[in-house]
Amino acid sequence: MIRARVRPIDALRRRWFGSLQLRVISTTLVLTVTVVVLAGTLLINRVRDGLVGTRVATVVSEASTGIRSAQQLADSSDLVQPPGGGQLIDQIARDLAARAGNPPVYGIVLLAAPGNSGSAPERSTGNIDEASIPDDLRNSVQQQQGLAWTFTTIRYTDGSSAPGIAVGAPLTVPSVGTYELYYLFPTTGEKSSLDLVRGSIAFAGVLLIGLLLLAVYAVTRFVLSPVRTAADVAERLAAGDLEERMRVRGEDELARLATAFNSMATNIRQQIRQLEALSKVQRRFVADVSHELRTPLTTIRMAADVIAENLEGLDPTTRRAAELLGEQLDRFEALLGELIEISRFDSGQAVLDAEPVDLLLVLDRVLETTAPLAAAKGSAVSLSVPDMACTAEMDAMRVERIVRNLVVNALEHGEGQPVEVAVGCDTEAVAVSVRDHGVGLRPGESSLVFNRFWRSDPSRARTVGGTGLGLSISLEDARLHGGWLEAWGMPARGAVFRLTLPRIVGSDLHSSPLPLEPVSGVGAS
Structure with a gap:
């Protein structure tokens, strides 16, 4: 009543x-x-x-x-x-x-x-x-x-x-x-x-x-x-x-309003079309360059493989140069692959191959592949999982790429501190959060971290061969699922990245099973 x-x-x-x-x-x-x-x-x-x-x-x-x-x-x-x-x-x-x-x-x-x-x-x-x-x-x-x-x-x-x-x-x-x-x-x-x-x-x-x-x-x-x-x-x-415009009648104040509005609309249309044209040119350039580089890159890779097979007969200086060449070729191939992936997102050609998958299985594969990096960084990775299966419709390859990027990012910026990984799920969604205790993020950087080629400290070198596109691609992968990829951080308190996916692709998300911001610096809340 x-x-x-x-x-x-x-x-x-x-x-x-x-x-x-x-x-x-x-x-x-x-x-x-x-x-x-x-x-x-x-x-x-x-x-x-x-x-x-x-x-x-x-x-x-x-x-x-x-x-x-x-x-x-x-x-x-x-x-x-x-x-x-x-x-x-x-x-x-x-x-x-x-x-x-x-x-x-x-x-x-x-x-x-x-x-x-x-x-x-x-x-x-x-x-x-x-x-x-x-x-x-x-x-x-x-x-x-x-x-x-x-x-x-x-x-x-x-x-x-x-x-x-x-x-x-x-x-x-x-x-x-x-x-x-x-x-x-x-x-x-x-x-x-x-x-x-x-x-x-x-x-x-x-x-x-x-x-x-x-x-x-x-x-x-x-x-x-x-x-x-x-x-x-x-x-x-x-x-x-x-193409919508106002009808201009007379010469009074209302007519001047309509004229000014139409001029504004025309300018906006021109600017939007210019931006669309520039965006198309940019996407086409990235796609063309990426594809055109594949052939010479393949040739260089073949030559590098031949050199790598005969490292024993080379002097130390030449051997070191050959090893650096192989490492940089690996990084260049990764960058080229990610540029091609970005061009697919920009052109709307990214396709989701979703099927029911347990998020815990994806996480196990990620932790297994990143274990050597964790050992090299001296960071202990802890895992917190629920007692129930966290199954959802997802593209396992894309979700594994997202989680791997989050874990690698935490290990790279964790400064040898423990990394905490948590999994949660409810009736509507599944989620995974990754927290490090490293340098953290300054205010306003939680939204900038997903920009392409963005770095909090430009003078800081990447130590694990990152391309600067990992988090950007991860965000696009999450959106392709209809999910969220969010970040939280504070200087000297570390950072938290949380991925939330709907159990059914296309359904609306209202909340996440896991909190984003930690409480008193212990765990996540």
Whole structure:
């Protein structure tokens, strides 16, 4: 369940970071919505404050005029009020109701002030329920003895309600007592106006956001389309299609980008073709020279063999010269053979003759043939093998050549120290590692050792007749199997070379059964 929740998030993250257009549009959307919401809120608040302020000023002024008129009517009336009578109250209510117009723009509520006799009549107009008057407003009217107002919900006797403003003031009625006169002005018109403004702003905001997103989409698509085209063309160029080019339109910055890109692609194609031509010439030269040298080399070898058969009749100086000639001919033949092998790799003509072979058998043959060299160098060769057979599909001749090169290399650079050979295998791969305790490798040299004719110390002479191509050929042999040939080393700590081959030729390698880097200078880890 956790993975199921994480995968959509990862997909969304990859989509976010993989699309510049998505990031631009999303950022524009967020910023636009923020600006529209803030501006709309500010505008609505300003409109609301203006409408409410104007409405409050109007109703307070109108209520103040009506309250003064009612007080004048009460003071000037010559009606004699019997105890509990309501003629004057009714007259005041009718007069104020008449001022409200038809339909009425406000309602009136006349409530007896606290302390009045219980028989004091109370009146209301417009079917307004007395519960519409908030207690806080009544307290203000009773305590301040002046005009007061507040927002309220106007409740009607039929159960309906509407937002409104209540304005109240005390009213003294002779022979009856003190009353509280309240004007209730509905604000449904202002609410409708505010709702209209709010809806208009929301519609305009949504329309603005939509139009802006369309504009941003069109602009980013127009701008990024050449960039996408350049990326696609670059990918096809990287895949080897060197004839791909961008279409140039106009003379603007994008056109200059396309022109520069096409010029770059043309230059790269020319350089690649030049390098390919030089490489072909080089491979052909090496192959031709190697083959052309075989005939004179064979003749020289025959002459050297004849001389070698008659060494006893030669003087010491001539005998030594004949021996040196034979040694150098052996080295030259080895170099020529390896040059021919390199030319096969370069031309793609190397063929793998793979069959199931036990790596331990190959290693036994290598150690047997290199035993005289180990004795001459004074290096003890130790072998560590697993309890199981390490069988894999391999070209036995090529693998034997790889392992022999590794062992000979360790003996040559081991300075007489022990050489440790280890074999390992698992269900996917087999491996052999060779470690010496000699001069080692400096940082960065672990990848250089496989270069052709490379030597860590050019002034150091090869003592076993090496050609400088052994490790390079070994690397190509390992790659031909689909395997790895790796090196590790540190100055004064020696070096480790590890060969890893898949049990089945062509299968992918994910790890090696043997470690590459040693631990604390003891063994390999």
